Amino acid sequence: MKDSKQDMSLILRISSRFRAMFHIFVNEIQNIFKDRGVVIVVILAVLVYPLLYCSLYINETLIDVPVAVVDASNTPISAEFIRHLDATRDVQVKYKFVNMQEAEEAFKEGKVHGIVFLPNDFSKNLNSTEQAIVSVYSDMSSFLYYRAMVLSTNYVALDMGKDIQVSRLNALGITGEQQAMISDPIPYESVILYNPGMGFASFLMPAILILILHQTLFFGIGMAAGTAREENRFHELVQTRVHRGGTFRVIVGKCLAFFTLYLLWSVYMLGFIPWLFNLPHIGNPFTLLEFVVPFLLATIFFSMTVSVFVPTREVQMVLLLFFSLILLFLCGISWPQSNISVFWKAFSWMFPATFGIQSYLKINSMGASIHEVSFELIGLWIQVAVYFITTTLAYRWQIRKTTKKQLMESEL
Amino acid sequence: MSSINLFSETLKREFKRMLSRPVYLLGTFGVMFFCYFFFLTFMKEGQPIRMPIAVVDLDNSSLSRQFLRNLNATQQAEIVSGYKSYNEARKEMQKGNIYAFVVIKENFEAEVLANRRPEMTFYVNDAYLIAGSLLLKDITYMSELTAGALKQKVLQAKGVDESKIMGIIQPISLDTHLIGNPWANYGVYLLNVLLPGVLQLMILMLTVFSIGVELKERTSHAWLSTAGDNFFIALMAKLLPYTLIFTFLGIVADVLMYKYMGYPMNSNIGWMFFTTFLYVLANQAIGVLIIGITPVLRDGVTMAALYGLLGFTYAGFTFPIEQMPYLAQVFSHLFPMRHYFRIYVNQALNGVSIGYSVNYLLALIAFTVLPMLIYNRLKKAAIYQNYPIK
Numbered sequence: 001m002k003d004s005k006q007d008m009s010l011i012l013r014i015s016s017r018f019r020a021m022f023h024i025f026v027n028e029i030q031n032i033f034k035d036r037g038v039v040i041v042v043i044l045a046v047l048v049y050p051l052l053y054c055s056l057y058i059n060e061t062l063i064d065v066p067v068a069v070v071d072a073s074n075t076p077i078s079a080e081f082i083r084h085l086d087a088t089r090d091v092q093v094k095y096k097f098v099n100m101q102e103a104e105e106a107f108k109e110g111k112v113h114g115i116v117f118l119p120n121d122f123s124k125n126l127n128s129t130e131q132a133i134v135s136v137y138s139d140m141s142s143f144l145y146y147r148a149m150v151l152s153t154n155y156v157a158l159d160m161g162k163d164i165q166v167s168r169l170n171a172l173g174i175t176g177e178q179q180a181m182i183s184d185p186i187p188y189e190s191v192i193l194y195n196p197g198m199g200f201a202s203f204l205m206p207a208i209l210i211l212i213l214h215q216t217l218f219f220g221i222g223m224a225a226g227t228a229r230e231e232n233r234f235h236e237l238v239q240t241r242v243h244r245g246g247t248f249r250v251i252v253g254k255c256l257a258f259f260t261l262y263l264l265w266s267v268y269m270l271g272f273i274p275w276l277f278n279l280p281h282i283g284n285p286f287t288l289l290e291f292v293v294p295f296l297l298a299t300i301f302f303s304m305t306v307s308v309f310v311p312t313r314e315v316q317m318v319l320l321l322f323f324s325l326i327l328l329f330l331c332g333i334s335w336p337q338s339n340i341s342v343f344w345k346a347f348s349w350m351f352p353a354t355f356g357i358q359s360y361l362k363i364n365s366m367g368a369s370i371h372e373v374s375f376e377l378i379g380l381w382i383q384v385a386v387y388f389i390t391t392t393l394a395y396r397w398q399i400r401k402t403t404k405k406q407l408m409e410s411e412l
Numbered sequence: 413m414s415s416i417n418l419f420s421e422t423l424k425r426e427f428k429r430m431l432s433r434p435v436y437l438l439g440t441f442g443v444m445f446f447c448y449f450f451f452l453t454f455m456k457e458g459q460p461i462r463m464p465i466a467v468v469d470l471d472n473s474s475l476s477r478q479f480l481r482n483l484n485a486t487q488q489a490e491i492v493s494g495y496k497s498y499n500e501a502r503k504e505m506q507k508g509n510i511y512a513f514v515v516i517k518e519n520f521e522a523e524v525l526a527n528r529r530p531e532m533t534f535y536v537n538d539a540y541l542i543a544g545s546l547l548l549k550d551i552t553y554m555s556e557l558t559a560g561a562l563k564q565k566v567l568q569a570k571g572v573d574e575s576k577i578m579g580i581i582q583p584i585s586l587d588t589h590l591i592g593n594p595w596a597n598y599g600v601y602l603l604n605v606l607l608p609g610v611l612q613l614m615i616l617m618l619t620v621f622s623i624g625v626e627l628k629e630r631t632s633h634a635w636l637s638t639a640g641d642n643f644f645i646a647l648m649a650k651l652l653p654y655t656l657i658f659t660f661l662g663i664v665a666d667v668l669m670y671k672y673m674g675y676p677m678n679s680n681i682g683w684m685f686f687t688t689f690l691y692v693l694a695n696q697a698i699g700v701l702i703i704g705i706t707p708v709l710r711d712g713v714t715m716a717a718l719y720g721l722l723g724f725t726y727a728g729f730t731f732p733i734e735q736m737p738y739l740a741q742v743f744s745h746l747f748p749m750r751h752y753f754r755i756y757v758n759q760a761l762n763g764v765s766i767g768y769s770v771n772y773l774l775a776l777i778a779f780t781v782l783p784m785l786i787y788n789r790l791k792k793a794a795i796y797q798n799y800p801i802k
Contacts, residue, residue, distance in 0.1 A: 036711075037710045037711070037714060040711075040714050041714065045718070052722075053725070055737060055740070056725055056731070056736050056737070056740050057731055057736075058736075058737065059731075059735050059736070062732065062735050063735065081584075107591075107762075108758075108762065108764040108768050109768065110754070110768075113732075125579075126583060126584070129576045129579045129580070130579050131578045131579045131582060131583060131584075131585050132583065132584050132585070133584075133585050133586075133587050134584060134585070134586050134587065135586075135587045135588075135589065136586055136587065136588045136589065137589045137591055138588065138589065138590055138591060139591060140590050140591055140592050140593040140596070140600075140601070140761060141729065141753075141757040141761060142728070142729055142730065142731070142732050143596070143601055144730070144731065144732065145732065146590060146596065147545065149588075150588065153586055153588075154586065157584040157585070157586050158584075160583075160584055161582060161583040161584045164583040164584070165580060165581075165583055168576075168579065168580050168583070169580065172570070172572060172580075174570060177527060178527070178566075178570075180529065181527045181529060181566060182563050182566055182567060182580070182581075183563075184529065184559070185524065185529060185559050185562040185563060185566070186524065186529065186530065186531075186532055186555060186558065186559045186562065187529055187531050187532075188531065188532040188533065188534065188552075188555050189531060189532075189533045189534070190533075190534045190536060190548055190551070190552065191533060191534065191535045191536070192536055192538045192544070192548075193502075193505065193535055193536065193537050193538065193539075194537055194538060194539040195537075195538035195539050195541065195544070196538070198538050198541065198544075198545065200541070200730070200731050202539075203538065203539065203540070203541035204541075204730075206539075223710075280539070313710055314621065314624070314625075314709050314710050314713045315435050317617075317713050317714070317717055318435060318439055318617045318618070318621050318713060319435060319438055319439055319442075319443065319617075321613060321617065321717050321720070321721070322443055322447065322610050322613050322614065324721065325606065325609070325610065325724070326447075326450060329450075329451075329454060333539075333540055334540075334541075334542055335454065335455060335460060335542070335598070336460050336463055336511065336540055336542065336543040337508065338460075338462075338463050338464050338511075338543075339457060339460040339461070339462075339463065340454070341453070341454075343453075344450075344453070344454060358508060361539055362506055362507070362508060365539040366505070366506045366537070366539055367506070368506040368507070371503075372503060372506040372507045373507075375507070
């Protein structure tokens with residue numbers, strides 16, 4: 001009899017805790033949608049930013065970069081070179097000049113991003129047995145111009161060179177097997193993995209997508225905390241009537257609200273957007289889920305910890321927005337991780353974005369299984385644990401501060 | 413009191429406010445010096461060197477080992493491990509431990525000697541585009557070199573005249589010049605845009621914040637009365653300290669890049685100082701415009717954030733503007749960063765005469781007219797405080 005009574009009260013206690021937690025969860029969801037500033041960050045920005053960035057980079061690679069050709073040779077064979085160059089996808093021969101000054105002028109005016117110079121001995125050398133040298137000048141303001149220039153001119157030089165080589169070898173009486181041996185003794189094949197089109201969006205967007213999730217959560221949670229602090233009478237982060245003494249329930253309830261919302265966003269961001277814009281998306285959905293859960297939890301607890309130190313709702317964004325850029329470099333997708341110093345690497349491990357971007361890239365762009373991203377996943381789960389503890393400590397400190405203030409007020 | 417007195421009183425008030433809470437000093441000196449420290453130490457190599465690659469050498473002959481030794485000696489690649497199969501190497505690639513690997517088939521050397529032209533395969537991970545393309549360049553170069561040596565040997569054995577050999581191996585050779593940045597230094601390429609980019613972000617943020625916080629905390633009356641209820645004086649005295657601070661910080665960045673790091677500066681550095689000054693003014697003007705459009709601090713900050721982040725994309729240094737969709741190209745003109753970028757390319761990188769940059773300088777100046785559009789609206793907001801505080 002007594003036992004069952006105890007059981008009953010235990011069940012009641014548990015169910016009351018759950019109800020309280022659920023209450024905080026609902027309350028927090030309402031708070032998110034009540035606050036226009038938070039809605040702009042965690043709804044509008046998440047919705048629009050990926051669409052915007054993907055459409056800006058929709059071309060993936062450069063097409064028909066305008067170049068000037070200076071044809072000092074002016075012969076059928078130099079004209080053929082120019083024709084072949086113009087036919088490449090990368091560049092377009094916009095102007096043909098007879099001297100370098102004119103080409104330089106067009107470059108200075110920004111009309112062309114590269115100059116190709118065919119010297120006057122170009123066809124003479126090709127018609128004899130000499131080597132012809134073509135000078136290529138490339139705009140370095142964007143490295144993509146440089147790549148377009150190198151790819152197109154290399155292709156034309158090799159392609160035309162092959163025919164000339166054959167005729168020169170024929171003239172020497174070297175044919176058949178031997179000719180092939182000389183023209184290409186070790187044929188090599190380069191296989192571009194995981195981004196076969198060498199596309200810019202396919203390379204950058206996966207990182208941007210994760211960064212958008214990370215940063216909107218960070219600023220959204222910070223902003224919501226700032227509002228709570230400004231609106232409550234005691235400038236407290238958590239109101240007493242909400243928490244009723246249970247730090248744990250407050251944290252879990254708050255966390256669940258953002259977690260639920262962002263689980264839905266993850267489907268949009270990591271599933272729909274890559275599909276829509278044809279970014280790499282070869283990851284297994286379950287593997288993605290195994291990564292998304294710790295990534296979101298780590299980001300939420302990280303943001304909640306930081307939010308304790310946010311005095312007003314605007315200050316966090318004013319001071320820390322620039323950090324998005326730092327995170328993009330720290331994660332090691334542009335400047336390779338192998339070349340990041342130990343100091344900055346250790347620093348990068350503080351942020352869920354670092355492990356988040358790496359594991360997302362590996363899973364969804366490179367088709368890695370959970371096995372290959374175990375390092376990042378362990379990192380994320382450690383962050384979940386550490387930031388959960390720091391959040392608990394920070395919230396407990398906040399709640400205690402509030403209670404003390406209220407006590408003092410009631411004593412007065 | 414004379415206007416000058418009112419102006420200096422308002423100026424004094426602003427300096428006092430700047431010391432009253434940490435956000436002002438952190439948002440100017442704090443953030444900018446952190447970024448200088450971060451980016452200058454982060455990319456100090458200039459180009460990523462000795463990136464990890466692997467080999468699957470199934471031949472293990474003197475020829476294959478020679479090739480791998482040569483490959484290891486290139487600037488960008490460092491062979492860190494050897495595997496027995498393609499699958500092992502691919503897994504290592506998926507873990508991100510290597511950025512490329514080379515597969516050399518069994519009997520490679522024997523087939524070369526028998527003139528059977530064995531194939532060699534490179535796998536490069538372009539999900540990391542920079543590492544991937546640099547390594548592809550190095551590996552391709554090394555295999556061309558190895559093949560070149562073989563070709564030369566065969567031709568010499570055939571008794572072909574030495575002077576004709578290069579003309580046969582490579583009838584058309586390219587002589588490539590990288591204008592302004594001959595070593596393709598990534599620091600030069602990125603920092604010239606990233607540092608002014610962060611400066612832009614902070615100018616926008618602090619302009620919006622320093623004005624918006626007066627409206628939010630209902631201190632705008634005190635602000636106006638210090639300036640003798642002259643809104644023009646009030647606004648100018650508020651903006652001036654930030655003009656000075658950010659111009660100073662911008663010039664520090666110029667000096668760090670062009671003097672300390674020795675990045676290319678192919679015309680007079682004075683032009684970059686001048687451009688930096690106009691750039692600060694242009695961004696302040698946009699900051700005022702934003703808080704004028706929405707005289708609510710939190711909306712102003714969010715708007716400035718959205719706009720400021722787009723500035724990086726719209727400089728067009730990673731992906732050129734003219735390759736973006738047409739509509740996007742039109743909008744690019746509304747970002748001071750784009751004009752700044754063009755001037756930097758002209759003056760620092762290409763070293764052309766300043767005449768080619770006049771249009772961009774004028775564009776930067778044109779931005780300073782923008783606050784006129786919302787001048788009255790902002791003035792009324794300061795007087796009537798008729799906007800919600802949140």
